[in-house]
Amino acid sequence: MKRPRRKFLLLAAESPFLEKKEKITLFDLREAVGICRLKWKNGQPRSKVRRPWLYPAIAAVVLGWSTKRWLAYLEKQRDNLMGLVLTGLLGAFMGTFSGTLNAAQAYIVNDIYLKYVNPKATNRQTIYMNYLAGFFVVATGVVLGLFVKDVNTVLQWIVSGLYGGYVASNMLKWHWWRFNANGFFWGMLAGIVPAIALAVLKYEDVLHGLDLWYWPVLFFLSLIGSVVGSYATPPTDAETLKSFYKTVRPWGFWKPVHEKVLKEDPAFVGNKNFRLNAFNIALGMIGQMCLTILPMYVVLWLKLPLLITAGILLIIIVILKRTWWDRLNEY
Numbered sequence: 001m002k003r004p005r006r007k008f009l010l011l012a013a014e015s016p017f018l019e020k021k022e023k024i025t026l027f028d029l030r031e032a033v034g035i036c037r038l039k040w041k042n043g044q045p046r047s048k049v050r051r052p053w054l055y056p057a058i059a060a061v062v063l064g065w066s067t068k069r070w071l072a073y074l075e076k077q078r079d080n081l082m083g084l085v086l087t088g089l090l091g092a093f094m095g096t097f098s099g100t101l102n103a104a105q106a107y108i109v110n111d112i113y114l115k116y117v118n119p120k121a122t123n124r125q126t127i128y129m130n131y132l133a134g135f136f137v138v139a140t141g142v143v144l145g146l147f148v149k150d151v152n153t154v155l156q157w158i159v160s161g162l163y164g165g166y167v168a169s170n171m172l173k174w175h176w177w178r179f180n181a182n183g184f185f186w187g188m189l190a191g192i193v194p195a196i197a198l199a200v201l202k203y204e205d206v207l208h209g210l211d212l213w214y215w216p217v218l219f220f221l222s223l224i225g226s227v228v229g230s231y232a233t234p235p236t237d238a239e240t241l242k243s244f245y246k247t248v249r250p251w252g253f254w255k256p257v258h259e260k261v262l263k264e265d266p267a268f269v270g271n272k273n274f275r276l277n278a279f280n281i282a283l284g285m286i287g288q289m290c291l292t293i294l295p296m297y298v299v300l301w302l303k304l305p306l307l308i309t310a311g312i313l314l315i316i317i318v319i320l321k322r323t324w325w326d327r328l329n330e331y
Contacts, residue, residue, distance in 0.1 A: 101137060108133040147203060160211035161198050164218030165191025169226050175252025176230075177241060183230030190225025194218055251277065280324045287316040 113129050114121060121129070148154050169187035172179045195218055201207040207214075235241075238260065245257045249271040261268050271277075290313040297306035 101134060104137045105130050105133045108137075149203075156211045157195070157199050160215050161195040161218060162192070164215040165193075165195035165222055167191075168219055168222040172223075172226050172230075174248075174250050175254075177245075177254045177257045178235055179226065179230050180233060180236045182233040183226045183228075186229025186232075187222050187226030191218055191222030194221050276323060280320060283316050283320055283323075287313055287320070290316070 109126060109130050113133075114126065118125065118129075166188050168191065169184045172187070173184060198207065198211065198214055198218070202211075238257075241257045242261050242264075245254055246261055246265075246268065251271045251274045254270075258270055290309050294306070294309050294313065297309060
């Protein structure tokens, strides 16, 4: 007479597989699957079970028994899981680091080496110079990293000090017709050098306080360098300026170029959407911050902040759809 189902499950639960097991391995799981393929008769196992209900039933017994031990096993593997998370973070870092490194190599090779040092360089020479520039940039970063106290110090310097050093040049190139390459160079130099000096002086405890306090000073120095450098050299070619103005139609200080374009094309209309553009930029900045903190709230599972952030982001998307996306042809 066949044993009842309950007796069968008890026999499966008391099988040698479940005795003296501190952790579960892949081999153990395979053995568990083997148990699920047995049925008991007179205390002896026999394979090829014909009743499908036995498979999930016995699996439930095995998994129910091993839940606590799985949790204990995961607790022991905390360091391994931490390593897995760290690997993901390093992957994300490499994704951004490689782009920054490639940009630095391009600046050094194209704007310095090929323009001033060796304009007739062969492809092989250019490739080797690119390797050398990459090594130089990485080595410089590693050496500077040895003097960093913590990540927050670097982040504060990048956001407050370094940004103040180059934001003026990158702003003027869109909104001032007289700005040129020479002004961009001197503006960047007048901002970045004091930003580096700020980091050194704070490291030597000569200066104190948040880097944000020095942002206006760095911005002002960069602005002066941009203006002086632009006026120290002739303006950009008029045809280049007119082509750029007609294509981009930027708002700002472009009146001389605008008048020249109107002489050639009286039907041309400049950008009169300054207020709407500024409004869209402000919304875009808020939306960018929402996109930044949204994954954090998901990971921490802060439900109320998550819902509020998602709601704000959704509202911004709807507004920008009407004020920016649907009106791209007007620009």
